[in-house]
Amino acid sequence: MPCLYSDRVSDAFSGVVRSSTALFTDKYELTMLEAALADGSGERPCVFEVFARRLPVGRRYGIVAGTGRLIDALASFRFADAELAIAAEFLDATTVDWLRNYRFSGDIDGYREGDFYFPGSPILSVHGTFAECVLLETLALSIFNHDSAIASAAARMVGAADGRTLIEMGSRRTHEEAAVAAARAAYLAGFDSTSNLEAARRYGIPAAGTAAHAFTLLHTTTAGRDEASAFRSQIDSLGVGTTLLVDTYDITQGVATAVEVAGPELGGVRIDSGDLGVLARQVRRQLDDLGATRTKIVMSGDLDEYGIAGLRAEPVDAYGVGTSVVTGSGAPTAGMVFKLVEVDGIPVEKRSAAKESRGGAKRAVRYARRTGTLVEEVVYPATHPEAPAGEGSVLHELLVPLVRGGEPVAGLPTLDEGRELLARGMVSLPWEGLTLSAGDPAVPTRFVTTEV
Amino acid sequence: MPCLYSDRVSDAFSGVVRSSTALFTDKYELTMLEAALADGSGERPCVFEVFARRLPVGRRYGIVAGTGRLIDALASFRFADAELAIAAEFLDATTVDWLRNYRFSGDIDGYREGDFYFPGSPILSVHGTFAECVLLETLALSIFNHDSAIASAAARMVGAADGRTLIEMGSRRTHEEAAVAAARAAYLAGFDSTSNLEAARRYGIPAAGTAAHAFTLLHTTTAGRDEASAFRSQIDSLGVGTTLLVDTYDITQGVATAVEVAGPELGGVRIDSGDLGVLARQVRRQLDDLGATRTKIVMSGDLDEYGIAGLRAEPVDAYGVGTSVVTGSGAPTAGMVFKLVEVDGIPVEKRSAAKESRGGAKRAVRYARRTGTLVEEVVYPATHPEAPAGEGSVLHELLVPLVRGGEPVAGLPTLDEGRELLARGMVSLPWEGLTLSAGDPAVPTRFVTTEV
Numbered sequence: 001m002p003c004l005y006s007d008r009v010s011d012a013f014s015g016v017v018r019s020s021t022a023l024f025t026d027k028y029e030l031t032m033l034e035a036a037l038a039d040g041s042g043e044r045p046c047v048f049e050v051f052a053r054r055l056p057v058g059r060r061y062g063i064v065a066g067t068g069r070l071i072d073a074l075a076s077f078r079f080a081d082a083e084l085a086i087a088a089e090f091l092d093a094t095t096v097d098w099l100r101n102y103r104f105s106g107d108i109d110g111y112r113e114g115d116f117y118f119p120g121s122p123i124l125s126v127h128g129t130f131a132e133c134v135l136l137e138t139l140a141l142s143i144f145n146h147d148s149a150i151a152s153a154a155a156r157m158v159g160a161a162d163g164r165t166l167i168e169m170g171s172r173r174t175h176e177e178a179a180v181a182a183a184r185a186a187y188l189a190g191f192d193s194t195s196n197l198e199a200a201r202r203y204g205i206p207a208a209g210t211a212a213h214a215f216t217l218l219h220t221t222t223a224g225r226d227e228a229s230a231f232r233s234q235i236d237s238l239g240v241g242t243t244l245l246v247d248t249y250d251i252t253q254g255v256a257t258a259v260e261v262a263g264p265e266l267g268g269v270r271i272d273s274g275d276l277g278v279l280a281r282q283v284r285r286q287l288d289d290l291g292a293t294r295t296k297i298v299m300s301g302d303l304d305e306y307g308i309a310g311l312r313a314e315p316v317d318a319y320g321v322g323t324s325v326v327t328g329s330g331a332p333t334a335g336m337v338f339k340l341v342e343v344d345g346i347p348v349e350k351r352s353a354a355k356e357s358r359g360g361a362k363r364a365v366r367y368a369r370r371t372g373t374l375v376e377e378v379v380y381p382a383t384h385p386e387a388p389a390g391e392g393s394v395l396h397e398l399l400v401p402l403v404r405g406g407e408p409v410a411g412l413p414t415l416d417e418g419r420e421l422l423a424r425g426m427v428s429l430p431w432e433g434l435t436l437s438a439g440d441p442a443v444p445t446r447f448v449t450t451e452v
Numbered sequence: 453m454p455c456l457y458s459d460r461v462s463d464a465f466s467g468v469v470r471s472s473t474a475l476f477t478d479k480y481e482l483t484m485l486e487a488a489l490a491d492g493s494g495e496r497p498c499v500f501e502v503f504a505r506r507l508p509v510g511r512r513y514g515i516v517a518g519t520g521r522l523i524d525a526l527a528s529f530r531f532a533d534a535e536l537a538i539a540a541e542f543l544d545a546t547t548v549d550w551l552r553n554y555r556f557s558g559d560i561d562g563y564r565e566g567d568f569y570f571p572g573s574p575i576l577s578v579h580g581t582f583a584e585c586v587l588l589e590t591l592a593l594s595i596f597n598h599d600s601a602i603a604s605a606a607a608r609m610v611g612a613a614d615g616r617t618l619i620e621m622g623s624r625r626t627h628e629e630a631a632v633a634a635a636r637a638a639y640l641a642g643f644d645s646t647s648n649l650e651a652a653r654r655y656g657i658p659a660a661g662t663a664a665h666a667f668t669l670l671h672t673t674t675a676g677r678d679e680a681s682a683f684r685s686q687i688d689s690l691g692v693g694t695t696l697l698v699d700t701y702d703i704t705q706g707v708a709t710a711v712e713v714a715g716p717e718l719g720g721v722r723i724d725s726g727d728l729g730v731l732a733r734q735v736r737r738q739l740d741d742l743g744a745t746r747t748k749i750v751m752s753g754d755l756d757e758y759g760i761a762g763l764r765a766e767p768v769d770a771y772g773v774g775t776s777v778v779t780g781s782g783a784p785t786a787g788m789v790f791k792l793v794e795v796d797g798i799p800v801e802k803r804s805a806a807k808e809s810r811g812g813a814k815r816a817v818r819y820a821r822r823t824g825t826l827v828e829e830v831v832y833p834a835t836h837p838e839a840p841a842g843e844g845s846v847l848h849e850l851l852v853p854l855v856r857g858g859e860p861v862a863g864l865p866t867l868d869e870g871r872e873l874l875a876r877g878m879v880s881l882p883w884e885g886l887t888l889s890a891g892d893p894a895v896p897t898r899f900v901t902t903e904v
Contacts, residue, residue, distance in 0.1 A: 198477075
C-alpha cells in the first residue's frame with residue numbers, strides 16, 4: 001500500500017516525493033523542548049496518552065482512525081535544513097543541534113485502527129523521554145482528531161445504509177489533503193469507494209464516479225440542449241455499464257433518454273437533487289417499465305446518516321455522500337487530547353475545573369458476553385499485573401504494540417484489516433448503540449484507579 | 453513568500469519538495485475528459501464559475517480565501533508517471549497522452565483574496581477549453597471551500613476581539629495540512645499569529661506559543677508538584693517576557709508563583725480553563741496588587757466568536773483560539789460550487805428544483821456611498837459593455853485578472869495585501885452586517901440578467 005510519508009515506500013512505487021512532517025507542530029513544543037533540555041528534565045522518562053474526554057453530543061461511539069497515517073508520518077518526522085532554519089529563529093544552538101539528530105526512539109501502543117473508543121479510552125500511549133515525546137503532540141492530534149471524526153460519522157452512515165453501496169464524494173468540500181485522509185477514514189468505516197484519485201493511488205481505495213451536470217450542459221449547441229448527445233458520448237467512452245446523471249433538465253425525460261440511448265442494460269442513473277424518496281420510486285417504476293430492471297439508482301445531494309436512513313424503504317441502490325462525511329456530520333473534530341500522565345513512574349495530572357485527567361499510564365480491556373455483545377470497557381493502571389475482573393466472559397485487550405524503539409512493529413494491520421475489524425465490531429455493539437438517535441455511549445467505561 | 457506548490461519558489465528557499473496536485477481530483481473529471489476528447493466537445497471554449505448559493509445559516513458575509521493557494525497549486529497540476537499510472541487504469545491511451553502534456557492554458561479572473569462574497573457572487577471565473585477547465589473543479593473547490601470557511605469564521609472573531617490580539621492555535625483539531633491552510637486563512641482575516649510552525653515557514657506568518665500543562669507536570673518529583681521549578685525553567689530559557697500557563701493546579705497560587713519567580717516584568721499569564729470572565733478580573737486584580745501591572749492576560753479554552761465577544765468588558769489582552777476557528781465555527785465548508793455557465797458563447801444552466809444556476813459568464817461590481825459604506829453588489833452578464841447603474845456613487849470592480857494563458861499575472865496581491873483589503877473592507881460594511889447575530893447578508897446582491 002503506497003503511503004505519502006513512509007520511508008517504507010520506494011520512490012519508484014509511490015511517485016510522490018516525501019517531505020518532512022516535523023513542522024506540523026506547535027511552536028510551544030519546541031520552546032518547551034529547549035527549556036526541558038536546559039534544565040535536564042527533557043531526559044525524564046514519560047508517558048503521554050491520547051484520549052477524548054467525551055464523545056460529540058449524542059454520539060454512541062467513536063471510531064479510532066489515523067493510526068496508520070501516524071505511523072507513516074512518524075517516519076518522516078525529521079528536521080532537515082528547511083525545518084531547522086525556522087527553528088533556529090527562536091531556539092538556541094543546543095536545541096537546534098538536538099533537533100538535527102532527532103528520531104523518535106520510544107515505544108507506542110494504541111487501540112487498533114477501526115476499533116471503538118469511548119470517553120476516556122486511552123487510544124494511544126506514547127513512552128519515551130519528555131523531549132522526544134512532546135514534539136509529537138500536534139501531529140498525533142491532527143491525525144486522530146481529523147480521521148476519527150470522519151470515521152465516526154462514516155460508520156453511522158454505513159449502519160444507516162444497511163448494506164447498500166456508499167460512495168464517498170466529498171473531496172471538494174474539504175481541504176485537498178484532508179480529502180485524501182477523509183476518503184481513507186470513510187473506507188475504513190465501510191464506504192465502498194471514493195471519488196478521490198489521490199486516495200485511490202495512495203491507499204488503493206476503489207475509485208468511483210459518474211458524471212457532472214457540466215458534461216450534459218457541454219453538449220448544448222445553438223440548436224439548444226442535447227442531453228442524448230451527452231449520454232451517447234459517455235456510453236461510447238465508458239460502456240453501457242456507466243451511470244448517467246439524469247437530473248440536469250427534466251428527470252423523467254432524462255431517464256427516458258438514458259434508456260433510449262443506452263438500452264435496458266444501462267448500469268445506473270444518478271439523481272442529485274429534489275425529493276430523493278419520491279424520485280427513487282418514480283424512477284424505479286419508469287426504469288422497470290422500460291425494461292431496465294437491473295439499472296441501478298444512485299442518489300446524492302446533501303445526504304447525511306439521517307437522509308440515508310430516511311431512504312431505507314426506497315428503491316435506492318447506492319448513495320453518494322459528500323459534505324456530511326468529510327465534515328464529520330456536525331462533529332468535524334474528535335476532541336482528542338495528548339496528555340502527560342506519568343513522569344519517572346510518578347502519575348501526574350492537571351487539577352483545574354472541568355478538565356481533569358487521570359494520572360498514570362493505563363491499559364484497557366473490553367468485556368463481552370459469549371454471544372459477542374460488548375458489556376463494558378475497563379481502563380486500569382498499567383501497573384496492575386492483570387486486567388481487573390469485569391462483567392462478561394470474553395476479554396479483549398485494547399492496546400497493542402505499534403512502535404518499538406522508534407520503529408513500527410512488524411505486521412501492523414493494513415487498512416483493509418482495520419475495515420474488517422470495524423465491520424465485526426459493529427455486530428458486537430448492543431442494539432441501542434446502533435441507533436442514530438442521541439444517547440449515552442453504547443458501552444459503559446469503568447475506570448479502575450486503586451492499586452491492586 | 454515561500455509556497456508549497458509553486459514553481460516560483462527555489463528549492464533552496466522553500467526546503468519543501470513539491471509534489472503534483474493533479475490527483476486532488478475526482479475520478480469523474482477524468483472520465484468526462486475522455487468522453488469529451490473522443491466526441492470533440494473537449495475543445496469547445498467554456499466558462500466555469502465558482503460561487504456559493506447561500507451563506508451558512510445566519511452569516512452576514514463570507515470572506516474569499518484560497519486564491520493564492522489555488523494559483524500555487526495550479527503550477528504543479530501536472531501528470532507525471534505516478535499520476536499517469538493511476539489514470540491509465542481506467543482511461544484510454546489518447547486521454548493518458550493528453551494528460552501527460554496537460555498544462556492549464558486558459559484565463560482566470562477572480563475576486564481578490566480577502567474581499568467579501570455574498571450568495572451568487574462569482575468569486576472565480578475560469579475560461580478555457582472544456583477539457584482543460586473541467587479538471588480543476590475539485591482542486592479549486594477544496595481550496596476555496598476550506599479556506600473561505602475558515603476566513604469567514606475568523607473575520608467574525610477578529611471583529612469580536614475589537615483590536616485585541618488573536619492567536620490561532622487550532623492545528624491539533626484539524627488535519628495536519630488543513631491546519632497550515634487554516635493558519636493562513638485566519639491570518640488573512642486578521643489574526644495576529646499562529647502556533648503552527650509550517651505556516652510560519654511556508655507563509656511567513658508570525659508564530660506564537662506559551663507552554664502546555666505537560667511542562668508544569670514534568671517538573672513533578674517524588675517530593676510532589678513543583679510549579680515554581682517549571683516556571684523558572686521557562687523563564688531561564690525564554691526570558692521574563694514569556695507567558696506562563698498558570699492553571700495547572702490552583703490559579704491564584706499559580707499567579708503568585710509566576711510573579712514570585714519572574715518578577716513584576718513577567719510578560720503574560722495564560723488561563724486555559726474555568727469561567728474565563730471571572731478569572732480575568734480576579735487575575736488582573738491579583739497581578740496589579742503584585743505590581744505586575746503590565747503583565748498581559750491570555751485566555752484560551754474553547755473560545756469562539758461569541759465567547760470572545762462575551763469577554764469584551766473583561767481585562768483580557770489576548771485570545772488563543774483553537775477548535776472553533778479551524779472548523780469554521782459551525783460552518784466547516786463554504787458550500788461553493790464550480791459550474792459550467794457558458795459553452796461557445798452560449799449561456800447554459802442546470803434546470804432542476806432548488807439547484808438553479810444562472811447561465812452565462814458574469815462580472816460583478818459593488819456600489820458604495822461616498823462615506824465608503826457598501827450599498828449593493830451587482831452581478832451582470834459579461835457581455836454588457838459596462839456595469840449597470842446602481843445605488844451609490846463609488847464603483848468597485850470585483851473580478852480582477854489572476855491567470856492569463858495559464859500563467860499567473862504579474863503583481864498578484866500578497867497575503868498581507870489581502871489582509872489589509874479585508875481590514876479596510878470591514879470598515880465599509882453597514883453596521884448591522886457586523887453583528888454576530890443571525891440575519892440577512894450585510895449587502896444585498898442584485899442579479900441583472902437582461903441584455904442591454
